[in-house]
Amino acid sequence: GEDCMPWCPRCGTGISQHEMTEGYREIDDKSVYLLFPLEDRDNEYLVVWTTTPWTLSSNVAAAVADDLDYVAIRHDECTYYLVPEAIPRIFGRKASPEVVRRLKGAEMAGWTYRGPFDELPALSDVKHRVIHWEEVSTDEGSGIVHIAPGCGKEDFDLAHVYDLAVIAPLDENGVYLEGFDWLSGQHVEDVAEPIIASLKEKGILLKQELYRHRYPHCWRCKTKLVFRVVTEWYITMDELRYQIMEVARQIHWMPAFGLDRELDWLNNMDDWMISKKRYWGLALPIYECDKCNTVTVIGSREELCEKAVEGWNRFEGHSPHRPWVDEVKIACSQCGKPVSRIKDVGNPWLDAGIVPFSTMHYHDDRDYWEKWFPADFITESFPGQFRNWFYCLLAMSTVLENRPPFMKVLGHALVKDEKGKDMHKSEGNAIWFDEAAEKMGVDVMRWVYAAQNPEQNLLFGYHHADEVRKKLLTLWNSYSFFVTYASLDHFNPVKGAVPYEQRTEIDRWLVARTQQLIDTAIAAYENYRTDRLMRAAERYLEDLSNWYIRRNRRRFWKSENDTDKLAAYTTLHEALVTFIKVFAPIIPLITEVIYRNLVCTLDPEAPESVHLCDFPTSRAELVDEDLLTEIDSVISVVALGRSARNKANIKIRQPLSEVVVSGDTRVLAAVEKNRNQLLEELNIKSLRTDVPTDSFIRRSIQPNLPLLGPRLGKMVGAVIKALEEKLAAGHIPEEVIGRSAVTIEVEGETVTLEPEEILVNEEGVPPFVAATSRDLAVGINTELTDELIQEGTVRDLIRQVQNMRKEADFKVEDRILVGISGDGHVEKSLEHFKDYFLAEVLGTGLLTKLDHPEHEKVVNLSGSDVSIHIARV
Template sequence: MYKNLDDKFSLPGLADEMLDFWAKDDTFNKSVNEKDPKKHFTFYEGPPTANGLPGIHHVIARTVKDIICRYKTMQGYRVNRKAGWDTHGLPVEVEVEKQLGLKSRHDIYEFGAINFNEECKKSIFKYLSQWEILTQKMAYWINLDDAYVTFHNEYIESVWWALKKFFDAGLMVKGFKILPFCPICESPLSSHEVAQGYVDLKDPSVYVTFKIKNEEYKDTEFLVWTTTPWTLPSNVALCVNPTSDYVLINTKKDEKFILSESRLSVVKDEYEIVKRFKGTELEGMEYEPLFSFMEVEKKAYYVTLGDFVTLDDGTGIVHIAPAYGEDDYNIGQKYDLPVLQAVYRDGLFVKAAGKYAGRNFKECDPDLILELKANGRLYKKEMFTHSYPHCWRHKVPLMYYATDSWFVKTTTYKDKMIEMNKQINWNPPEFGSGRFGNWLEENKDWAISRNRFWGTPLPVWYYLDDDGKEVYECVGSIEELKKKSTNFDEVYKDIPFDLHKPYIDNIKLVSENGKEMKRVTEVIDCWFDSGSMPFAQYHYPFENKEWFEENYPADFIAEGVDQTRGWFYSLHAIGTFLFDKPAYKNLIVNGLILDKLGKKMSKSVGNVVNPFDMMDKHGADVLRWYLVGNSPIGKSKNFNEDEMVDVKNKFFDTLINTYKFFVLYSNMIGFDYTASEKVDVNERQEIDRWIISKLNSVKKKYFENLEGYEITKAIRVVHDFTIDELSNWFVRRNRKRFRYPENEADKNSAYQTLFECLREIVKMIAPVSPFIAEKLYCNLLPNEGSVHLSEFTNFDEANIVNELEEQMAMAQEIVYLVRAVRVKNNLKVRQPLRQLLVPVLSEEEKNRLLRVKDIILEEINVKELKILEGDSDIIVKKAKPNFKSIGPKFGKDVKQVQKIILSFDKADISELQKAGKVEKEGFTFTNDDVELFTENIEGWIVESNNAVTIALDTKLDKELADEGFVREFINRVQNYRKNNDFEVNDKISIFVKTNDEINSILSNNTEFIKKEVGCEKMGNKILEGKEYINTDINDVYCEFYIEKI
């Protein structure tokens, strides 16, 4: 006996039962440990931070990871799944600041760095339990007990090892760079952080004039455009594009300006062009500064040249403030310009700035503009809106600010990164070639230092040499630290060993030449931590050398598109340099999850989807399927709960009902797959071989797609097969046969076929929807153990028979056409009809049709199929052009040729069929040029589509009408049974009240009716006091009374 799903069965309710089963069975560990270590598939888990709550976007990435890992497991691979936690960096610090009410850097110092870092450590796993519950509930199999944690000393040591590799190669250096800088954090932000904080800002854009000093252009001014008036006091130069054309103009108001010729549209008044220059001719021209409160030590205030100057907006002349822009800084370097910093790193103007001193840089824009206007230096002012980066937690505009920072010089091996990227299989591919590829092309050195507290300390110590220059050494291991340190034991005398600040700051080293060295104060970008996970998770190279070498690069990783410049990059940048190989071979990138209207989910809007709610309501199986199946994974997804319910109703309910059907009838009729005598597939009925062929075609596509990491395509194939092929055709067509099989062999053939389909579907969906797959598998094969421990590697090519699939497609096509004719002629399917005519064009087609004849006739309730052979006189054949063939052949004449072919008459067509070619109006046509079809059958109502034409005999004779009547009657009785919840095996008596004609029809068919409706007694005795059911059948009045026996 097979176990059926009980009435209370629900998908959400299944989770606990299955989790319990896996826990007792230790299924996950078995699925890894019982596999051959030699045949491994390496997966890297991108570490989340557990100090924030998990959201729906985490569910999609983890579903993708889980699907591939489970799939590879079933393919026989050993897939180790070590979890990881990202624990350093600003997100953690921010949480702590919020908790403790610390508002600035100063507050943190007051609170004390030791205490602060202790708080950070405590805060890391604030939501760990939520993450664990999510992991469980969504059935994400990962080893949480053995997770790597980025703040552990061993992990940090591995990161140090990597940093030292960079340092020793001269690729980790201290530099002065323009970085986005938050005035409140007083720290540069990583590009990742910047990306989180773009806000639309209304800013002034001003055109200002710079007076030229040269005698020759005494009254002439440079017209310059800027969107950051606050940088003007720090101006030291102007810059023009060397190859562009500039003009000197004289306006109606007698103003003389120099600007780019292609930007003349910004001039307010009429003007005439006085003189033209190439950009290069302007180089070196001096001008008077706008503001004078900053002192300059070097030559400044002249025109420079720069390729970066564009002519898309502004005036083609750019003002240069080297401290506040990257291009500006580079020009400053090139021309040895002084660096003025009228605004300090805290975002406030410096003391020397007079009335601006101590005020925020952005807030001074209006006053600066006023002052420019007062001095006659303002040409015009506009407001414009642009998206400007803000600090994502302090919500203040960032400054681009020149600051000391440590860099990894990734640009030196950029080409290698680009080369290696080509070896990576990106899914979807355009992310790799486009988004990531372009990012690599424009690679910038990686600013890895942070002036913060909670992070991997930069393992660099320094002393000052005789010239006062800093000399650096980098430490690459704890052992090295101990060896070089003079005070290691002292520092860690009373506290446990901890590589973090501030303890590490107290460690003094001795340099190679005997000098005492102090540590630099910075920590590193936490993206360097996570990018080091391939080796740091196993404390390589200090331990697990062999393991690492075997498991690098990863076979597979998956994360959201937001990781392109995050983790995908940090893995790639670190891996390429250290190991000369990409860090991963395949990856799947999932798109963002938006709300159902396509808006970003945000707490303030209140449109955030809670994954726990979704799983509680619909079950993780459905959620997982929906997330990866409903739209391509790489596209952003508008999350819509209603659509998820559709997935449940259509796919899961169909599968479950098919399963229930199998169990119900197996148990009723006494079938057990394992005990039954196997019928070879070739011995089975045509329809069985057909569904087995379909099944194997589906498996083939499933494997192909998953091997290409195409999850969505893979599961859509299974989805369609389950609903269309298996449930709506195979099971429906065979219902009678399952109830009343012809013989033992037929029974086994039918049931074994259905069983095998179910089993294979269950295996195919196991990676995607692991709970329901497990439940059904264990019920179907109670002695086999978990589906997730089963092997699933191949399909049976020999059982794929195209001919079978084609002939069934033809049958379905014909059935479809007949139904259409019936509807148009108001003939219910219940009404039997005499005959169906189908013309065929070849012997092959005829034979194909004969093989599916019975299926067609039964499906459409017609008595006979008459096949009209090609030469039958009553078929009217027509020809239509095959453009694929005639296009290249006739070129420009195609339109004319089309007309000719459409006008082919019977003689033309028969000549073409006989001779293989026909000549007409000077053109020669062959079989390939023409598609023949049956347009009409004389004297019949026809229906046709591209492939087939049918004609249906719609005339009714007495026999047919009677039979139709009987079927109607049976239908009424069955409906009654169903509506009154009769069991299938309940026997009934029927009493009918109707006219004589009907009575005679019914009594002529009593035996048939009895059999169909499970009736033992049927008569027209009139029972008094019973409630008869009124109905009418084909407009004839009829009453009946039914009694359960």
């Protein structure tokens, strides 16, 4: 079939739609307003506008839109037809020509006119007429559009609708063909001036000006594209599209909307253009007899050999490409005349689609092919592939086997810079792989990619990487913590492991968390959701480092090598080794380093690489659900208590009098059971779980206008009023607190508000400051008594002295004398908490200053200077 397609006259090749979008540039072109004299209407003219004067040689029609308003105006004794909006564009802002007639476009359809180049032989039989086209607008030009089906895609499509002549003027190098008189032999780039001169000479040039517009250029050589009518080969999609849809439905698409996009494309695609005017490429095995037009398609080398009547000896021994394959001619099956192969090669997507067959011996070793076909999994970014690679794989496999060519497809969004912009070398925001690998580290980079939800664009950059590096550091620090103490104690997991039954509760909690991690990981890997996997990694590392290790430090530090200490080593070693086995596919390098040290050095029987280990399997009997709920609740309460402290801007060293917790009975039971641990973690004196939430939290809600406004339109006012009335009555809907959707009645209509459409504002009831999660509320009493403030000050001093002990290189067990002088508050605080202070710093005496301090320092505590001396006893 024929099509009118974008063409680069320099490269001599068609440009696909996809390639075209890459090449738009803004340029200034000569645009002209000209006149088409109407037939049977003396001195009456259509005013037409074009930015591509070279196409005027092929004009066959003028398009108007049926329902637009047009006027006929008087100018220089003549009548011009155009839209009124065009008058100032052509005649200036102040012009007010006489309007002699007003009419709709529909009234003009069917009129005939004389074209600007009817003297050219190629136009001798053309009847020019006015047609309707709904795309005509009043925004630019005259409201009457010049139509040349041989020079434009939309014009070409209109030619089918109106049965217009297609006058194609250019050869493949952009040179005018025979039949265009003085234009013949001229290059399209050179004809704008002579064409405008010719219009002027004929008296039909109304106005010319420079016009700035975005125009497609060749993405390769930057030459301005033209449109050419070319004959191409197509595959008819009428029946095939439904067969392909059936096959597409048998595939697992990720994300699920991929299937809808593919089906949508299949539903709407035109016939598939498979040829390309090139030299290199897949030689299409099509033979068309120029005598009787019989078309033969050759299916194999053997068939070609069988039908060859000449040239086989020159082809033999070569691949089926030009020039060798074109040596072969076959006999026409109808008239017997020798027939050559058509010159076209295949569109590259034909090659891409045939990969599951061409690369796996489909023709010569069917058993081998069966072993590998279909592919388990393919992945590509989705913006273009539904029309390209995914599509052509499906098409080929449907025709050849009526089976899916792949079982799972993961389409992912794009990589942009950190601000969400496309990365370009010219913009200076591109990051090269080598540079990124060097600067951020490849495991960090792999984590960044793995953690991305594939449906959303990845905003790639060094800040993002820094965030991820912190997570890897948590792993590394946990590992080094273990190594530091385990090597001091010569812990050997092969010989010294403590059985599960002899471990403490917190050990068994970490064991259960580890089993949970394995299960989550398996589900995430199986569903190709590495983003969920990496979220699990983050949570686990946080629990491991910030709860298990931190809460158990003393067990590793203590001097006696008892079962309790070995149990801690065993548990931490298991956790680390399991973690690196689970995450070795994502972060292969750091896990390998850790594995070699943690496992290979101690266990000669172990596989020599983490990548040779079996994937861990979880053991259900090690998952103590109650214990998990209990400790997870405690961790949540601690996190919320700390977040409340942050809100109140009270640091953790400042003791507080009271924390209150509300939540469901399971959570409260866990809190009660771990009361002492919680108080210690939060540095608070007392805990209550028997208070109603509204005694320490005041909640208010607000409509989220930026979301609700666009969705509800005019109703938004009434909805806000209804919400406010509900609040005034003192009700906050339970659903709001539980973060689920709320239904309200407004003017007889039921409106559902999603959780994100209602902003919940939570404020502590003074003196409480609160923080909440879905099922927990925690409030801290921020009232500070003198005694609490003094204790806070003493804790600050303890920390300073501990740091000074380290700076002075004292041994952990060294006893010291301390001299402190500061303001009245510091003195009073120390007087009050003297015993506590001395016990914490291993002090034997407290003075205001020492005569022979081994280390001294002046520090600033809440705005006043304190001088500290220390010396060993």
